[in-house]
Amino acid sequence: MPKKAREMTPTEVRHFARPGRHAVGGVPGLLLEVHATGNKAWVLRARIGDRRRHISLGGFPEISLALAREKARMLKDEIRKGIDPLEQRETLRAALARGRGITFADAAARCHKVKAATFKDGKNKKLWLASIELHANPHIGPVPVKQVELPQILQVLEPIWTEKPETAMRLRQRLEAVLDWATVAGHRKGDNPARWKGFLDQVLPSPQKLHKKKSFPSMPWQSIGGFVADLRQRKGSAARCLEFCILTASRSGEARLATWSEIDFDKAVWTIPGERMKAGKQHRVPLSKQAMELLKALPKFQESDFVFPAARGGALSDMALSMVCRRMKIEAVPHGFRATFRNWCAESTNYPREIAELSLAHAIKTKTEAAYFRSDLLEKRRPLMAAWADFCDRQQAGAEAVPIRRAKND
Secondary structure, eight states: OOOOOOOOOHHHHHHOOOSEEEEOSSSTTEEEEEOTTSOEEEEEEEEETTEEEEEEEEEETTSOHHHHHHHHHHHHHHHHTTOOHHHHHHHHHHHHHHHHOOBHHHHHHHHHHHHGGGOSSHHHHHHHHHHIIIIIHHHHTTSBGGGOOHHHHHHHHHHHHTTSHHHHHHHHHHHHHHHHHHHHTTSOOSOOTTOTTTTGGGTSOOHHHHOOOOOOOOOOGGGHHHHHHHHTTOOSHHHHHHHHHHHHTOOHHHHHTOBGGGEETTTTEEEEOGGGSTTSSOEEEEOOHHHHHHHHTSOOBTTBOBSSBOTTSSBOOHHHHHHHHHHTTOSOOTTHHHHHHHHHHHHHOOOOHHHHHHHTTOOOSSHHHHHHOOSOOHHHHHHHHHHHHHHHHHOOTTOOOOOOOOSSOO
8 A cells, every 4th residue: 555645734845845746635636747947846756547747736835835735636536436537638729729719929930830941040940939939929929829910019019110120120020920920721711911012011110211231341342452462371260261252252251152063163054953042043153273272272171071070070150250360450351341342343343234144143134134144143243243253362551452454344
């Protein structure tokens, strides 16, 4: 016969602090669950059919010792009658969910699961849902998604619309996406109150008038040679990656995640897969003599295919390149060197605008232009990238810039 537990008093329960599950007596199987954080809860251990189950009765002190014992007795009576309390709870929850519909938080999680495959990297995938959990769920997370209307959307957006306009605009787009998903999935009907045109534009100021988008800090093209000369004195994978970014006018993420399998040494071409490109399309980069020399001088590691691996393995972080700039005490950021390249193209060469834009992997803006530019013009871009690398080489630290002017638009 099992040993009968001594009945604890309310005072003993209040001061009991040893983590774990402890019998409190009074009702067989009634346990006080003490967490390492000090929080306490009630649990009833009972056999239902051929399975031993643990049934939550609520937290302490919200549920007192006396009330916990009373609830435990009632549940044990139900079990003796052949009723499974846990199964009964699930049935009630399902019925409630059918009546109320799924909550906004549930809809956001399901929408995010569908969209997850379209994100280009894990960071954006996390930020998408994190912004909703931070700004929206505290206000409308528990609200049935079919009941979310304009007042609820304003409750979420108004606190940050003027203070954090960029965050608010991204959040609005995500709210719109969640409600669109819920409508198509049959969880709500009617117009989307998170839509800008015809809804929010009537009650919120235009985001374009609230702020001007800030450009990434960049370096004047006249100073790039001196900087590159100093950069080449720096050791480490991050410094070489930043130099490669400058020579190829590429984005940080494109270079940091570059692998040796993407480099064609025979043709001097770096092929970046579409999933790593902002436009989602494969991009070929003609490699200058300087870029090729940089790559050939790099060590290769059997345990990593990354061209610029981190010291502890894996890929370099975006902060690693930013820290190189900070240590060299410049205001420019890695992405800003793309603007340096573009300004040099415009002010110091006669290359066509389209060649410069394609070198930056920018999409052709108009449909008419796009219809004619079906090629990536790789060989047209090659002399431009060679001229850029030569320009970086010709500059010495502290020397004046010598503009390059080409007679032909090749």
